[in-house]
Amino acid sequence: MEAECEMCGGNIAVPEDVIQGEILACPDCGLDFEIQSLTSGHISLRPAEAIKEDWGE
Numbered sequence: 327m328e329a330e331c332e333m334c335g336g337n338i339a340v341p342e343d344v345i346q347g348e349i350l351a352c353p354d355c356g357l358d359f360e361i362q363s364l365t366s367g368h369i370s371l372r373p374a375e376a377i378k379e380d381w382g383e
């Protein structure tokens with residue numbers, strides 16, 4: 327499967343066994359995305375930067 331990076335439009339390779347909440351990095355711009363939802367044949371990604379801020383130290 328593949329998903330499109332919403333930042334640069336690059337193709338992000340998505341493993342077939344991907345799970346919701348998994349982090350994928352765009353190979354073109356390096357941005358991290360979290361798998362927000364998985365439906366048949368469609369993957370929703372959201373930028374993971376907001377998550378990092380919650381990690382604290």
Ligand SMILES: [Zn+2]
Nearest residue numbers: 331334352355
């Ligand atoms: Zn990208």
